Amino acid sequence: MSDRSVFFVSDGTGITAETFGNSILAQFAIKPRHVRRPFIDTVDKAYQVVREINATAVREGKLPIVFTTLAKEDVLEILLTCQGKVFDMIKTFVEPLEHEFNMKSNHRVGRFSDVAVDREYHDRIEAINFALEHDDGQSSRNLEVADVVLVGVSRSGKTPTSIYLAMQHGIKAANVPLIPEDFDRGFLPSMLKPYKRKCFGLTIDPQRLSEIRNERRPGSKYASLENCRAEVNQAEAMMRREGISWLSSTHKSIEEIATTILRDIRPDRLIY
Amino acid sequence: MSDRSVFFVSDGTGITAETFGNSILAQFAIKPRHVRRPFIDTVDKAYQVVREINATAVREGKLPIVFTTLAKEDVLEILLTCQGKVFDMIKTFVEPLEHEFNMKSNHRVGRFSDVAVDREYHDRIEAINFALEHDDGQSSRNLEVADVVLVGVSRSGKTPTSIYLAMQHGIKAANVPLIPEDFDRGFLPSMLKPYKRKCFGLTIDPQRLSEIRNERRPGSKYASLENCRAEVNQAEAMMRREGISWLSSTHKSIEEIATTILRDIRPDRLIY
Numbered sequence: 001m002s003d004r005s006v007f008f009v010s011d012g013t014g015i016t017a018e019t020f021g022n023s024i025l026a027q028f029a030i031k032p033r034h035v036r037r038p039f040i041d042t043v044d045k046a047y048q049v050v051r052e053i054n055a056t057a058v059r060e061g062k063l064p065i066v067f068t069t070l071a072k073e074d075v076l077e078i079l080l081t082c083q084g085k086v087f088d089m090i091k092t093f094v095e096p097l098e099h100e101f102n103m104k105s106n107h108r109v110g111r112f113s114d115v116a117v118d119r120e121y122h123d124r125i126e127a128i129n130f131a132l133e134h135d136d137g138q139s140s141r142n143l144e145v146a147d148v149v150l151v152g153v154s155r156s157g158k159t160p161t162s163i164y165l166a167m168q169h170g171i172k173a174a175n176v177p178l179i180p181e182d183f184d185r186g187f188l189p190s191m192l193k194p195y196k197r198k199c200f201g202l203t204i205d206p207q208r209l210s211e212i213r214n215e216r217r218p219g220s221k222y223a224s225l226e227n228c229r230a231e232v233n234q235a236e237a238m239m240r241r242e243g244i245s246w247l248s249s250t251h252k253s254i255e256e257i258a259t260t261i262l263r264d265i266r267p268d269r270l271i272y
Numbered sequence: 273m274s275d276r277s278v279f280f281v282s283d284g285t286g287i288t289a290e291t292f293g294n295s296i297l298a299q300f301a302i303k304p305r306h307v308r309r310p311f312i313d314t315v316d317k318a319y320q321v322v323r324e325i326n327a328t329a330v331r332e333g334k335l336p337i338v339f340t341t342l343a344k345e346d347v348l349e350i351l352l353t354c355q356g357k358v359f360d361m362i363k364t365f366v367e368p369l370e371h372e373f374n375m376k377s378n379h380r381v382g383r384f385s386d387v388a389v390d391r392e393y394h395d396r397i398e399a400i401n402f403a404l405e406h407d408d409g410q411s412s413r414n415l416e417v418a419d420v421v422l423v424g425v426s427r428s429g430k431t432p433t434s435i436y437l438a439m440q441h442g443i444k445a446a447n448v449p450l451i452p453e454d455f456d457r458g459f460l461p462s463m464l465k466p467y468k469r470k471c472f473g474l475t476i477d478p479q480r481l482s483e484i485r486n487e488r489r490p491g492s493k494y495a496s497l498e499n500c501r502a503e504v505n506q507a508e509a510m511m512r513r514e515g516i517s518w519l520s521s522t523h524k525s526i527e528e529i530a531t532t533i534l535r536d537i538r539p540d541r542l543i544y
Contacts, residue, residue: 100335
């Protein structure tokens with residue numbers, strides 16, 4: 001166990017505080033203990049967190065690091081009395097922006113408005129439903145409204161990427177597998193024909209693919225390196241022939257794959 | 273169209289820069305034009321972004337706002353020459369932390385390590401697969417390894433919450449609907465019996481539920497306010513009787529629902 005604690009303190013979910021803090025901590029070769037404290041939205045709760053931070057400081061003999069996105073002045077004021085090193089994202093950046101925009105900030109708590117009336121949120125949920133309904137070539141219904149159709153061999157990363165595109169970006173992503181039958185016929189699955197311009201391919205190193213498939217079906221032909229090599233070769237040849245651009249998911253997270261796809265096929269979504 | 277542009281510039285996916293920037297901008301009653309510029313990892317690409325920012329400054333007659341998380345010194349240096357107001361998350365917070373930790377930062381680019389060898393990433397993908405296989409009561413196989421089982425009436429938000437818990441937190445979440453047949457019998461679905469302690473309920477305002485169901489099946493009995501009222505009442509009565517705690521998803525985003533569930537059922541996940 002590390003002898004240094006990091007607290008993420010927020011009046012909302014703490015997701016922003018955590019993303020923010022983790023990207024800072026990633027700059028250091030240190031693995032501190034992480035403590036999340038979401039929904040700290042009253043003075044009483046703030047006092048409780050301060051007591052916890054102070055007790056940690058005594059126990060560890062080091063200042064705990066505190067990443068916070070508290071927007072409420074009175075709650076923040078209490079937190080600032082703690083025996084920790086506080087990094088306050090809101091205060092640090094909001095005040096200079098007030099000057100630049102020449103307007104006061106509204107100290108809104110959290111990053112989410114009421115979801116029941118939020119159009120953007122509604123679209124994200126719709127996109128998630130779309131991704132699920134169009135997972136693994138399940139349905140060709142409404143494929144004309146898809147923003148992108150991911151293609152690739154089984155277990156190349158299509159499903160998690162589709163769902164991530166929906167959840168994070170509200171992008172409607174369908175996905176359709178390329179299977180041995182398609183390679184035998186030598187054509188893309190027929191449901192894709194009208195939507196070739198929307199297709200984006202995922203490929204993967206055969207060795208890695210074989211590892212992933214072996215977790216699912218150990219020792220199967222499906223998972224064998226030989227079969228994986230053949231499928232990947234045929235899929236890449238097919239995508240090349242059909243003019244479908246693709247990327248390799250082997251060393252990329254779904255976040256990186258999604259960002260690359262967004263940049264390549266929907267540049268308008270990069271300005272929104 | 274707004275007459276003020278905001279740029280998100282990153283050497284990785286830009287997700288951190290965007291989350292960071294959006295949470296700052298949420299403090300202001302202003303809706304600027306958003307421009308994402310991910311994967312800016314060379315001096316040449318940085319010059320290109322600087323030209324774009326400068327052209328925008330001339331066109332709009334206002335300083336563009338630039339949120340950046342560039343970790344590479346030489347790339348950042350170029351960006352800092354632009355005619356925009358730059359908010360640099362890394363530099364602002366990393367230097368004070370170097371002092372506190374008494375170590376130099378490693379200026380690592382991006383927040384993702386190589387996914388092919390990253391255990392945490394592997395677990396997240398496994399959790400996503402688990403959520404999909406256990407969506408909507410599809411399977412009771414392996415339910416013993418679920419971290420949580422979400423229950424609630426159809427369209428109360430179980431599916432997106434399960435997937436979010438998996439994707440963001442690597443939590444294995446199954447979900448099982450409570451349907452009229454369960455209310456008639458007066459018992460929880462039998463597959464839930466051994467796992468009651470892991471159950472967490474979602475409920476929803478009947479009016480809102482009726483709106484959501486009407487988008488799917490307009491004018492159906494399923495979507496009628498009367499039926500939604502009855503189902504919600506019966507589901508809440510059942511959860512109360514079985515000692516299952518629940519929350520209302522009516523005005524909550526999936527991020528907020530997930531964080532609440534995490535806090536309530538897996539408080540250990542708040543410290544990691």
